[in-house]
Structure formats: C-alpha cells, structure tokens
Amino acid sequence: MTVQNGVFEIQNFRMQSGATLPVARISYRTHGLLNAEKSNAILFPCFLGGVPEALEIWIGEGRPLDPSKYFIILPGQFGIAPSSSPSNTPAPYDGASFPQSTIADDVIAQEQMLREVFGVAELQLVLGWSVGALQTYEWAVRFPDAVKRMASIAGAAKPSDWTKLWLKSVIEEPLTTDPFWANGHYADGASLQAGKRQIGHLAALTLPPKAFYKMGEEVWRNLGFSSVPDFVARFWEAFWLPYDPNDLVLQARKAWAADPARGGDIRKAQAGIKARVMVAAFTGDAMFPPEEGALDAAATPGSLFRHLEGSSGHLATFSLSETDRTNIDSVLAEILGA
Amino acid sequence: MTVQNGVFEIQNFRMQSGATLPVARISYRTHGLLNAEKSNAILFPCFLGGVPEALEIWIGEGRPLDPSKYFIILPGQFGIAPSSSPSNTPAPYDGASFPQSTIADDVIAQEQMLREVFGVAELQLVLGWSVGALQTYEWAVRFPDAVKRMASIAGAAKPSDWTKLWLKSVIEEPLTTDPFWANGHYADGASLQAGKRQIGHLAALTLPPKAFYKMGEEVWRNLGFSSVPDFVARFWEAFWLPYDPNDLVLQARKAWAADPARGGDIRKAQAGIKARVMVAAFTGDAMFPPEEGALDAAATPGSLFRHLEGSSGHLATFSLSETDRTNIDSVLAEILGA
Known part of the structure; x- marks a missing residue:
C-alpha cells in the first residue's frame, strides 16, 4: 500500500x-x-x-x-x-x-x-x-x-486527578530528580539512565491490569518474557530509554494541562x-x-x-x-x- | 491504662x-x-x-x-x-x-x-x-x-511480584537515584528532599483505591483535605519526610526478600x-x-x-x-x- x-x-x-x-x-x-x-x-x-x-x-x-x-x-x-x-x-x-x-x-x-x-x-x-x-x-x-x-x-x-498525579510522579519526577538532570540543561540525555529506567519500572507497576502479575495468570508470560524483571527490562525500560528527557517532560506537562x-x-x-x-x-x-x-x-x-x-x-x-x-x-x- | x-x-x-x-x-x-x-x-x-x-x-x-x-x-x-x-x-x-x-x-x-x-x-x-x-x-x-x-x-x-516491583520502584529507587544519595553515604538524610517527596507522590498514586480520586467520590475530601495536592503534601509527603533514607531502603529490601x-x-x-x-x-x-x-x-x-x-x-x-x-x-x- x-x-x-x-x-x-x-x-x-x-x-x-x-x-x-x-x-x-x-x-x-x-x-x-x-x-x-x-x-x-x-x-x-x-x-x-x-x-x-x-x-x-x-x-x-x-x-x-x-x-x-x-x-x-x-x-x-x-x-x-x-x-x-x-x-x-x-x-x-x-x-x-x-x-x-x-x-x-x-x-x-x-x-x-x-x-x-x-x-x-x-x-x-x-x-x-x-x-x-x-x-x-x-x-x-x-x-x-x-x-x-x-x-x-x-x-x-x-x-483525571489520578492521571495528573501519574504524569507528574511516573514521567516527570524520575527525570527532573535524576542526578544528571541539571535543570534540563544536561550535556547528554542518555546519561539520565536512572530516571528513564525508573519511568519504565513505574509504568510497569501502574499501567498493566492486576492480572498481569497475579499468581496463576501472569499475563506477561503470554508475551514471551521469562520473568517479571525480563518483562520490565525488555518491554518497559526498552520503551522509554530511546527518548530525550526534555522531550518526555514536555509531553507529560502537555498532557497534564x-x-x-x-x-x-x-x-x-x-x-x-x-x-x-x-x-x-x-x-x-x-x-x-x-x-x-x-x-x-x-x-x-x-x-x-x-x-x-x-x-x-x-x-x-x-x-x-x-x-x-x-x-x-x-x-x-x-x-x-x- | x-x-x-x-x-x-x-x-x-x-x-x-x-x-x-x-x-x-x-x-x-x-x-x-x-x-x-x-x-x-x-x-x-x-x-x-x-x-x-x-x-x-x-x-x-x-x-x-x-x-x-x-x-x-x-x-x-x-x-x-x-x-x-x-x-x-x-x-x-x-x-x-x-x-x-x-x-x-x-x-x-x-x-x-x-x-x-x-x-x-x-x-x-x-x-x-x-x-x-x-x-x-x-x-x-x-x-x-x-x-x-x-x-x-x-x-x-x-x-507478590507486584509488591516487589512496588518496593523497588516506589520506596527504594526514588532514594537511590536522588542527587544527594551518594551511595547511601550522604552527609544529611534531610537533603534527600526530592526522593522522599517522590515516595510520597508515588504512594499517593498507588496505595489508595481508585475511589479516592474518582470524580464524585473523592474520598480524600472526607479526610479533611482541600485538594489532591493538599492530600498528597499533608498526608503522603508528611508521612515519609521524617525518615532516614538508609533506614527506609533497609526496610524496603527486607520486605522485598x-x-x-x-x-x-x-x-x-x-x-x-x-x-x-x-x-x-x-x-x-x-x-x-x-x-x-x-x-x-x-x-x-x-x-x-x-x-x-x-x-x-x-x-x-x-x-x-x-x-x-x-x-x-x-x-x-x-x-x-x-
């Protein structure tokens, strides 16, 4: 096409x-x-x-x-x-x-x-x-x-109020409190590893429905992951790591407002x-x-x-x-x- | 008594x-x-x-x-x-x-x-x-x-897997990625303001049931708070701020294991x-x-x-x-x- x-x-x-x-x-x-x-x-x-x-x-x-x-x-x-x-x-x-x-x-x-x-x-x-x-x-x-x-x-x-709290605490704050943030004037966005990976962890915690992690259901298994840490790393960290931190903060604030x-x-x-x-x-x-x-x-x-x-x-x-x-x-x- | x-x-x-x-x-x-x-x-x-x-x-x-x-x-x-x-x-x-x-x-x-x-x-x-x-x-x-x-x-x-993810991403990581963490050898635990307040925000996001934030229910109102940010600051930040960061990390790791x-x-x-x-x-x-x-x-x-x-x-x-x-x-x- x-x-x-x-x-x-x-x-x-x-x-x-x-x-x-x-x-x-x-x-x-x-x-x-x-x-x-x-x-x-x-x-x-x-x-x-x-x-x-x-x-x-x-x-x-x-x-x-x-x-x-x-x-x-x-x-x-x-x-x-x-x-x-x-x-x-x-x-x-x-x-x-x-x-x-x-x-x-x-x-x-x-x-x-x-x-x-x-x-x-x-x-x-x-x-x-x-x-x-x-x-x-x-x-x-x-x-x-x-x-x-x-x-x-x-x-x-x-x-909603919950979504606003999510945007601030899951996307914005892990970046703006990263040791390399420098008020957004960082030399290299890739250096904010801790913050970007933390977004991945928190998104993994808050976005999937509970069945994903429930004993016996563990929906992540159907997606080809071998463990929860494997799912968190290869699905969630991998999703956020490529992005520039200021770009993500801009998007989060835009959605918040x-x-x-x-x-x-x-x-x-x-x-x-x-x-x-x-x-x-x-x-x-x-x-x-x-x-x-x-x-x-x-x-x-x-x-x-x-x-x-x-x-x-x-x-x-x-x-x-x-x-x-x-x-x-x-x-x-x-x-x-x- | x-x-x-x-x-x-x-x-x-x-x-x-x-x-x-x-x-x-x-x-x-x-x-x-x-x-x-x-x-x-x-x-x-x-x-x-x-x-x-x-x-x-x-x-x-x-x-x-x-x-x-x-x-x-x-x-x-x-x-x-x-x-x-x-x-x-x-x-x-x-x-x-x-x-x-x-x-x-x-x-x-x-x-x-x-x-x-x-x-x-x-x-x-x-x-x-x-x-x-x-x-x-x-x-x-x-x-x-x-x-x-x-x-x-x-x-x-x-x-559970979810609880382990919670302990790591909500309690441990906000502290261990705080700019003042210094591998836990910080001069003053009170300087980890960003990390401790972030725990409060994330606990506010993840612990109350959804009815707390649901339009029309907003259970936080019954507790005497004037807004969601007021609830987050006076209930959640206030709860975590007094603690020493290493003490909190120890507790989180203890529960995790x-x-x-x-x-x-x-x-x-x-x-x-x-x-x-x-x-x-x-x-x-x-x-x-x-x-x-x-x-x-x-x-x-x-x-x-x-x-x-x-x-x-x-x-x-x-x-x-x-x-x-x-x-x-x-x-x-x-x-x-x-």
Whole structure:
C-alpha cells in the first residue's frame, strides 16, 4: 500500500503560551490514498511516548482502518522528533528552554497541515488512545465542523486527578530528580539512565491490569518474557530509554494541562461536540476506568459507550491479544458505520 | 491504662546474613498487664515506615484488642529507630554499611525479647498489617508452638511480584537515584528532599483505591483535605519526610526478600502453621488483592478468610472510616474467639 512520510513546516507558529516558534514542524505518515472529493480522511494522533509507526498495527485491508478505502493520517506531536521538540529545536528554544506547548498547539498545527498539505477540511474520523484520545476531544471541541466522527479509546476529555498525579510522579519526577538532570540543561540525555529506567519500572507497576502479575495468570508470560524483571527490562525500560528527557517532560506537562474547555466547564465544552462519538474503555484500566469513560460519554451528545472486556487494560492498544484486536476493531467498525 | 516503653538489647546478635551486630536493639511498647500465668499476650508488629504508636488506634477497652484483658506488645523492627537501624548504629555498621537484615531477624529478636523481658513463651495472637503481616507469617512458620492465633490483615505470606516491583520502584529507587544519595553515604538524610517527596507522590498514586480520586467520590475530601495536592503534601509527603533514607531502603529490601520458606516452597511452609489463622483483605487493595489473600488462606490449615468491603483499600489500617473500624474489629473479635 501507499505509505507517505513528511514533515510540515509552519513559519512563525504562535503557541498558546504566547511564544512564537520561528519554524514549527509537525510530522505525518499516511496510509492509503486521498480520494478526489477529499472525503475519506481519518486522523489518528499518537499517545505519550508513541511514534506514529506504533499505531500501524491497527491498519489493514479488510479491517475498519482499511487503507484501500480510507486515507489514514498518523500525525506527529510536539515533543516527539522529528516534530518540533526540545531535542531538535535551535537556541533560544532548545532543550529545557523549549516553550511549554499544549495539546491545543498540536491540534492547531495538525489542522493547518491537513488543509495545506492535503486540502482536507473534514475528517471521517479522529481517533486516539490515551494521550491520543485527549487530542481527539481537543479536535472535536475546537473544530466541531471538521470532525464527523470521533473515537476516544482508553482516554478522557481531560486528565483525571489520578492521571495528573501519574504524569507528574511516573514521567516527570524520575527525570527532573535524576542526578544528571541539571535543570534540563544536561550535556547528554542518555546519561539520565536512572530516571528513564525508573519511568519504565513505574509504568510497569501502574499501567498493566492486576492480572498481569497475579499468581496463576501472569499475563506477561503470554508475551514471551521469562520473568517479571525480563518483562520490565525488555518491554518497559526498552520503551522509554530511546527518548530525550526534555522531550518526555514536555509531553507529560502537555498532557497534564490538557483542557479542551480552556479553563471553563469541560462538560459544557463537550456539549458543543457535533461529531458522532465512540468512547471505549477497558476492564482493568487504572488510568481511564470504564466508570469514568461512561461519564465522558454521558456528557457528550451523540455518543456511544462501550466497555470492552479483556486482560490487557490500558495496554490493549498494543494489540497484545486476539481479544484486543477484536474488541477495538469492533468499536471502530461501529463508529465508522454510524 | 498501663503503657510501658523499652528497648531490648542483644549482645552479639548474629543476623541471617552472617553479620554480627555487637549490640542489637529492638524497641517495644506495651499496653495492659501481663497476667500471672503469662497467658494473655498479643504481639502486633508494625508496617513499613510505621512506628508502634501508629497501631494504637486499634487498642481500646471493650474492643477486641482490650488492654484490660490482654497484654499487647507493639514491637519495633530493624530499620526504624530506636530499634537498630542504619541511622543509629556506630561504625563499621553505620548508614549504608548496616548489614542487610531480614524479617526473620526481626522475628528472632522479638521472640528473644518476649522470653527474656516478659517470660512470654506463647502468644494468644500475632497480628499485623501489610509488612507487619509478613512478620506474622514468619512468626507462625518459625515458631509454630508459640503462636496460638495469627491474623494477616491486608498482607501476604510472601510479597507478590507486584509488591516487589512496588518496593523497588516506589520506596527504594526514588532514594537511590536522588542527587544527594551518594551511595547511601550522604552527609544529611534531610537533603534527600526530592526522593522522599517522590515516595510520597508515588504512594499517593498507588496505595489508595481508585475511589479516592474518582470524580464524585473523592474520598480524600472526607479526610479533611482541600485538594489532591493538599492530600498528597499533608498526608503522603508528611508521612515519609521524617525518615532516614538508609533506614527506609533497609526496610524496603527486607520486605522485598521476605520468605518464611527460606527459599523453599512457600505453600509447604504455610502447611506447617499450627495457629488458627485469619486472613483479611480489603476491596480495592492493589497491594494485596482479596483474590490473593484467598489463595494464602487456602494454603494455610485452620484458616479463615474474610473479604472486607469498604472504600479505604490498603489504607484501612489507618482507620479512616467507621467502616474500617467495624470491619477490622469484627475480624479480630472472630479470631480471638476461635
């Protein structure tokens, strides 16, 4: 299938914080072809620490995200290279001095990219998982006429108190208290080994549902790991180690502050969504418990709520089991058919 | 009521690691009076980071732990001053050079203290919560004839994989990666502010059941806090800040390695327990889920299992609500009557 990669540049991009990036870059990767009417586009923003390629497990002919039918755009976000990030921006906005960005900045830049690169003004679907789902709400609230359908998978309109505590204590603090942090002006991001590995340990502790570690269940065994320390090292440490610490801190702070209501009442902001909405939540997801997903759905007109049973919890997006695949494909088929 | 405090000294105490402490100290605090037959003693060891005084909320006339009826001993443990700890031991075993101790060391020293200070050879009940419960299993396996009854409350025979990951990533690593750690040879334990506060944040994230932070429930409100950051600072940071970092690391490693079977089959070790056993577990306790408590009970002859409903989860021992009090008093009354 046709896969394209690109980086969209915006000159003098004014961020929500008031800072102006002389050149802002947002990457994209696309599957399939845009039709002549430009009416078959789907946008699939990424999660925290996720590169667009990580989402490709959900794309396939004959599946809901069918590249022979849809033009599927996987946009980048600020804080993950090659999109503008602390690690790849020149002075004075390099490293720790990169302006704090928001999820609104991501969405504004993505929208401009869609129009100027592809001439797309309307999306059949915006879908996302976790921090990607925070982006879908920002999209549907900020650009209600551009989003026909929206799917929030293991996500929320706005991070909960628990999620905020998670972002600070699991992602930000292990880095900002690392002995080599130097207020973010470290010589070499790879030297923050302790902090990055600690993120891995804490993510391993807090993200998998309890069945992962339960005597007799030990779901990590099904994934080919030989012990819990092996699972922690090869799955969790390996995931975080490649990233630049300032880039991760930027992403964590961006998610922490996510607020489509811009300080107002989030439920009122949701009420302005025009898209058909699917809210999907997973059994055992400590980050976005199904009961909270149900509240999000109840506050969003034209929404469906699906509680998906399985043993992967928040990790279902990694398609760890056949159940995950079936579950998510079924809600995507449902919302695309709506 | 009669309250006594003391510190028991053992000369040349040989630890399980092979090291010999020239003087080992185990503190104790008692409520009530020992009867002439020395047959009314109850031992109540403490949790990780807990001082014996913290358990006194469970003692009261007319309640199961009735000091007018029982002689209730709250023993110290290695790693919490004034018991022998990295922070109060002279060279060469000072600070980071304190020998790694085990829960077996605690129990061996406590048993000697009971015999030599009080002449007590048999306990009506050994009860404990969390790491205190790890001590009760060590007691019942190591000294089966000395323990008539045992109660493990929100505990386990041995830490699970999840609990081990918790001890390493929530307690040990925030300290050992603190910029002022210096391999444990820091000049001043109070300088490890980042690490100790991070423990507070991560404990706040991982120990309360989800209802604490759930929209609409927010159990922290009932406890008199004004916001989540207020709860995190005044409850969680305040709890950990007073402690010496090496003392905390010692306690975490001791709990991590807890194993009444000494490397053998834990279920076989449990089968040798002669005490009547109560295993109590709380809804929403991520550390010691009720399903795992039920497995512990099933492996222990003469045991009762009680799944206690409530909104405090692992924190029920702090007696945060009337339900906690009623729940725990009821299981203590039941085991004392057995």
